[in-house]
Amino acid sequence: MALILGIESSCDETAAAVIDSDGTSLAARIVAQRIASQDEMHRPYGGVVPEIAARAHAEVIGPMVAQVLADAGLSLSDMDAIAATAGPGLIGGVMVGLVTGKALAMAADKPLIAVNHLEGHALSPRLADPTLAYPYLLLLVSGGHCQILEVRALGDYRRLATTIDDALGEAFDKTAKILGLGYPGGPAVERLAREGDPKAVPLPRPLVGSGEPHFSFAGLKSAVMRAKQAGTFADADIAASFQQAALDCVIDRTRIALGVCGPVTALVVAGGVAANAALRGALEQLAASVGLPLVAPPPKLCTDNAAMIGWAGAERFALGYTDGLDVAARPRWPLDANAAPVRGAGVKG
Ligand code: KG4
Ligand code: ZN
DSSP states (O other), rough: OEEEEEEEOOOSEEEEEEEEEESSSSHEEEEEEEEEHHHHHHHGTTOOOHHHHHHHHHHHHEEEOOHHHHHHOOOGOOEEEEEEEEEESSSHHHHHHHHHHHHHHHHOOOHHHHHHHHHHHHHHHHHHOTTTTSSSSEEEEEEEEEEEEEEEEETEEEEEEOOOSHHHHHHHHHHHHHTTSSSSSSSHHHHHHHTSSSSOOOOOTTTTOSSOBBBOOHHHHHHHHHHHHHHHHOOOHHHHHHHHHHHHHHHHHHHHHHHOOOOOOOOOSSSSSGGOOOOOHHHHHHHTTTOOOOOOOOOHSSOOOHHHHHHHEEEEEHTTTOOTTOOOOSOOOOOOOOOOTTTOOSSSO
């Protein structure tokens, strides 16, 4: 059996976990995990401030690793490897976690595994559901990323779609800001949307009907802003109409992707926005309509965590992939380096 220490610090959660790769259930696989959210520190600014994030990670990560090992009743010398997020993300934060991982690996003479944060999200459904087999179609929707990928095997990803402007979580966060719901906005928009009428506000569905499954949410966000400024709609109706429009886009785009991907075992959703119950419900229906199961990790595994990093590390370790202590932190690190750039797209991978 392999015991892996996972470390995550690429955005605004500091997290550490101990993973047992031989566990046959989610509960058995996550031996211990801890997460410290920085939400309170960033709230006054309405978004993540990179310098504050990096400093907070540095203060918390050392004691947290010690705590999580104590929770597990294990010591560093019991670990088979140390897996740390090496990107993509806010570079100051990534460096804190990666340097911590390197120091622990060096001190305990254990192999280091540099994990792509997106691979952590992409494989998190396999951590949650031991029966999920490659290849699967993955909708990866978080605050920084919005992609559809064919996950063929560990390290073999084909990107079928990406966003040409905002990520889906970003659209939720900006809508929350427009409605004065605070940060982070996704869960607040979802809560308010339950009290509103999803048909009350006419909003655009960018790119719906286009032949390639890419995403665009900038026009939807601007329309939400105009609806708020008009002063004639209730906030709950704006939230519900926004969520409906965004989900209509996601379902249409995912349907197109299902039509162009190779044979897959399941439709899978991961990333922070996969915690959204309305999205999960809509995807459930879409998957059933094409005879596939929907696999969605429990909401706590959808938002950033170290268990998914430890798990991706465990899958890599099982195949003998380890990294040198000179491995660099990467602000950008696409899962599919061969994906063609999308016309009109910004720099997001
Ligand atoms: O994966 P994640 O924790 O961090 C990134 O890697 O980006 O995703 C965070 C994003 C935020 O934009 C947050 O607003 C969104 O996921 N989110 C949600 C929900 N929970 C989190 N969006 C919509 N509905 C939710 N329930
Ligand atoms: Zn993430």
